[in-house]
Amino acid sequence: MNPLIPLFVVIPLAGAFLIMIIGRFVKEFNKYFASLILFSLALISFYFLFITRENLFVYKVGGWEPINNIPIGIYMVMDGFTAIVVCIINLIGFLSAFYSISYIKRYTSENYFYALFCLMIAGMNGVVISGDIFNIFVFLEISVISSYALVAFGVEKNELEASFKYQVLGGLASFLILFGIGFLYWKTKTLNIADIKGAFSNGYDKTYYLFVQILLLSGFGLKAAIIPFHAWLPDAHSSAPSPISAMLSGVLIKAVGIYVIIRLFFNMFFISEGMSVLITTLGTLSMVIGVFLAIGQWDIKRLLAYHSISQMGYVVMSVGIGMMLISKGVRNEVAALAIAGGIFHLINHAAFKGLLFLNAGAIEYSTGTRDLREMGGLAKAMPVTSATSFTASMSISGIPPFNGFFSKLIIIIAAVMAHFYLLAALAAIVSIITLASFLKFQRYAFYNEDPNKKKNSIKEVPFPMLFSMIILSIICLLLSMLAFPGIREAILMPAIDILMDPSKYSSQIIGM
Amino acid sequence: MKGMTLIVKKTTQLIAGMIFMYGIYVIVHGHLTPGGGFAGGVIIAGSLILVTLAYGGEFLKLVKEEAGTTIIESMATIMIIMIATAGFLFGTKIFFNNFLPKGVVGQLVSAGVLPLYNIFVGTEVAASIFIIFLSLIIFKEESPQ
Amino acid sequence: MIAYIMCFILFLVGLYGVITRRNLVKIAVSMSIMEISTFLFFALVGYIDGGVAPIVDPADPVKTYVDPLPQALVLTAIVIGLATTSMLMAIIIRLYRKYGTFDIREIKNLKG
Numbered sequence: 001m002n003p004l005i006p007l008f009v010v011i012p013l014a015g016a017f018l019i020m021i022i023g024r025f026v027k028e029f030n031k032y033f034a035s036l037i038l039f040s041l042a043l044i045s046f047y048f049l050f051i052t053r054e055n056l057f058v059y060k061v062g063g064w065e066p067i068n069n070i071p072i073g074i075y076m077v078m079d080g081f082t083a084i085v086v087c088i089i090n091l092i093g094f095l096s097a098f099y100s101i102s103y104i105k106r107y108t109s110e111n112y113f114y115a116l117f118c119l120m121i122a123g124m125n126g127v128v129i130s131g132d133i134f135n136i137f138v139f140l141e142i143s144v145i146s147s148y149a150l151v152a153f154g155v156e157k158n159e160l161e162a163s164f165k166y167q168v169l170g171g172l173a174s175f176l177i178l179f180g181i182g183f184l185y186w187k188t189k190t191l192n193i194a195d196i197k198g199a200f201s202n203g204y205d206k207t208y209y210l211f212v213q214i215l216l217l218s219g220f221g222l223k224a225a226i227i228p229f230h231a232w233l234p235d236a237h238s239s240a241p242s243p244i245s246a247m248l249s250g251v252l253i254k255a256v257g258i259y260v261i262i263r264l265f266f267n268m269f270f271i272s273e274g275m276s277v278l279i280t281t282l283g284t285l286s287m288v289i290g291v292f293l294a295i296g297q298w299d300i301k302r303l304l305a306y307h308s309i310s311q312m313g314y315v316v317m318s319v320g321i322g323m324m325l326i327s328k329g330v331r332n333e334v335a336a337l338a339i340a341g342g343i344f345h346l347i348n349h350a351a352f353k354g355l356l357f358l359n360a361g362a363i364e365y366s367t368g369t370r371d372l373r374e375m376g377g378l379a380k381a382m383p384v385t386s387a388t389s390f391t392a393s394m395s396i397s398g399i400p401p402f403n404g405f406f407s408k409l410i411i412i413i414a415a416v417m418a419h420f421y422l423l424a425a426l427a428a429i430v431s432i433i434t435l436a437s438f439l440k441f442q443r444y445a446f447y448n449e450d451p452n453k454k455k456n457s458i459k460e461v462p463f464p465m466l467f468s469m470i471i472l473s474i475i476c477l478l479l480s481m482l483a484f485p486g487i488r489e490a491i492l493m494p495a496i497d498i499l500m501d502p503s504k505y506s507s508q509i510i511g512m
Numbered sequence: 513m514k515g516m517t518l519i520v521k522k523t524t525q526l527i528a529g530m531i532f533m534y535g536i537y538v539i540v541h542g543h544l545t546p547g548g549g550f551a552g553g554v555i556i557a558g559s560l561i562l563v564t565l566a567y568g569g570e571f572l573k574l575v576k577e578e579a580g581t582t583i584i585e586s587m588a589t590i591m592i593i594m595i596a597t598a599g600f601l602f603g604t605k606i607f608f609n610n611f612l613p614k615g616v617v618g619q620l621v622s623a624g625v626l627p628l629y630n631i632f633v634g635t636e637v638a639a640s641i642f643i644i645f646l647s648l649i650i651f652k653e654e655s656p657q
Numbered sequence: 658m659i660a661y662i663m664c665f666i667l668f669l670v671g672l673y674g675v676i677t678r679r680n681l682v683k684i685a686v687s688m689s690i691m692e693i694s695t696f697l698f699f700a701l702v703g704y705i706d707g708g709v710a711p712i713v714d715p716a717d718p719v720k721t722y723v724d725p726l727p728q729a730l731v732l733t734a735i736v737i738g739l740a741t742t743s744m745l746m747a748i749i750i751r752l753y754r755k756y757g758t759f760d761i762r763e764i765k766n767l768k769g
Binding site: 141148156158160163165168178 | 675681688694695698699702727730737740741748751755756764765766767
């Protein structure tokens with residue numbers, strides 16, 4: 001039992017309320033304190049990334065030991081996959097908080113901003129490390145309620161409208177998830193993910209099982225904005241303040257959506273062919289439709305938000321291909337490759353989409369507009385922003401040697417090896433359209449002639465914003481290393497192992 | 513916000529205190545009877561809301577009250593986290609560890625740290641529901657007619 | 658069994674309200690109806706025929722108790738529901754101040 005695991009929830013939770021008290025009396029406390037606690041969390045998460053490897057740590061909240069191998073307390077679980085996602089959350093969280101130091105000056109009530117930010121991090125960390133399905137729901141609500149408030153932080157017409165849409169659809173998703181949890185508890189009389197798997201292993205009613213799966217898939221799919229459920233995402237992600245957009249797009253939809261879907265469908269439910277076909281189809285649809293919706297946009301943040309849908313489609317599709325191969329029980333090495341591609345792309349997407357939203361924020365900070373047609377020639381005025389956004393654009397479009405190229409390559413190779421030639425072709429075509437769309441972004445924002453001739457007034461953004469953008473663009477380059485053997489085995493393989501072996505997760509947890 | 517009529521004010525005077533006391537009763541008996549922190553906190557918040565509605569208050573006074581309640585709420589949460597951390601530090605390295613002696617089942621002072629949690633959860637819930645009420649009223653007050 | 662079906666129907670009533678109503682406040686009320694139906698479902702899941710409230714009575718230890726866990730879950734979910742409803746109401750008040758209407762057809766700045 002590792003006593004450090006609950007710190008991921010305790011530190012940001014305590015930090016949020018400390019900011020609320022001390023920030024009232026001490027100016028400037030909130031911004032540095034928020035960055036500090038997120039930096040310490042990032043360090044702890046890196047520590048876990050290096051010690052977890054093949055191990056699996058379980059923490060029993062309140063010290064409630066299992067009776068007759070039946071878990072009775074709330075479990076927190078840290079395995080290879082969790083360690084990766086926790087790392088992403090806290091690293092991007094730290095950089096966004098640091099970026100906010102300058103960016104958020106244009107809003108009032110900074111205390112509330114940082115307190116909600118810390119609460120959101122606490123909720124996401126909780127979702128990821130929790131091994132208990134109701135606990136997942138509780139932490140999910142903590143993080144999404146804070147994000148509702150953060151989306152509406154500007155309290156102007158657009159922000160409020162986006163937040164209302166987000167809340168109605170998010171609320172619907174919550175109730176679907178709650179219903180699903182109720183149905184699971186009804187049949188199994190347990191809430192522990194590992195124990196639910198054990199309870200279903202003695203046979204189950206097929207229709208009932210499918211019904212629960214569909215409920216949970218649609219609930220978490222709404223949170224992850226997979227295509228038929230995507231309506232809230234472009235509004236919410238484009239209306240939020242830019243550091244929050246980076247968090248929402250880069251981290252939140254992964255932590256509370258994709259991560260939970262992968263965790264539940266690999267480690268809690270038995271993998272069935274029908275579900276895997278459904279998940280692959282949804283992923284492919286998001287990938288293709290998202291990019292076509294994105295290409296016509298002129299608002300930078302809206303364009304990026306639609307690309308989030310499309311890039312998440314890659315992740316879901318390749319994980320779905322992996323599921324399909326596992327359910328058939330053939331060619332496990334190809335399944336492992338597909339899942340590796342999915343997780344790798346998930347990590348990469350957090351880095352480059354976070355960076356792109358921070359770039360959009362920097363552009364908005366300097367020029368005051370988000371419309372691509374009203375800007376131009378920024379490459380001279382804002383050289384750092386221009387360079388970092390070029391890195392991120394090339395990453396997302398899959399140009400070597402940036403990280404996006406390697407993850408997309410792995411996904412396409414896996415699809416070809418699994419004989420899904422159509423999916424491989426679609427993935428390549430979507431990547432080309434993404435490139436076109438980002439070339440448009442680069443050209444209109446940075447290289448065109450300025451239509452308004454207001455060059456002199458535009459300056460480069462302050463240091464904290466530059467620092468976050470530069471660090472993220474370096475991360476974008478370094479993440480390519482994950483594709484090489486040696487590093488891949490150390491970081492990606494533990495996550496893939498835990499997903500590949502259907503009974504490993506539950507048997508290890510029940511044994512502790 | 514304007515107050516209500518004399519009848520309402522007088523009745524409020526009579527019953528608000530009792531409602532408040534009942535809330536405290538529910539909170540401190542949380543480990544023995546149904547109820548506990550959340551239910552008792554809601555009852556206490558009800559009595560506070562009743563007083564505010566009956567007597568009304570100036571806009572600035574409401575804003576001030578909200579600031580104070582926010583601090584109380586944050587304090588209560590931090591206290592809960594500190595008790596949990598105390599369990600971590602005394603012995604077993606487990607958050608939310610019940611480190612106090614358990615006592616006899618059925619007595620008021622028993623069950624280790626549970627009554628403490630109940631008290632702080634009650635404070636937290638009462639304060640946060642009252643904050644929600646106050647913020648909605650402040651919204652209404654500051655809107656242009 | 659009929660009770661389970663009733664609470665599912667209640668959920669669908671709420672869903673119908675969210676989809677068809679044009680008034681922001683009515684949408685919020687429909688959300689609450691959906692929420693209540695899930696709470697009802699949880700309470701039903703924990704119900705055992707002839708059970709009493711799960712408070713240990715030292716004098717008579719072999720009573721049948723209803724399952725206490727779903728009740729705890731419902732309490733947690735109610736707290737969360739309180740937060741979401743109040744958040745929704747706050748946003749609705751702000752929206753009304755900006756747009757001067759509760760009609761969702763008039764509130765359509767964002768599209769595309």
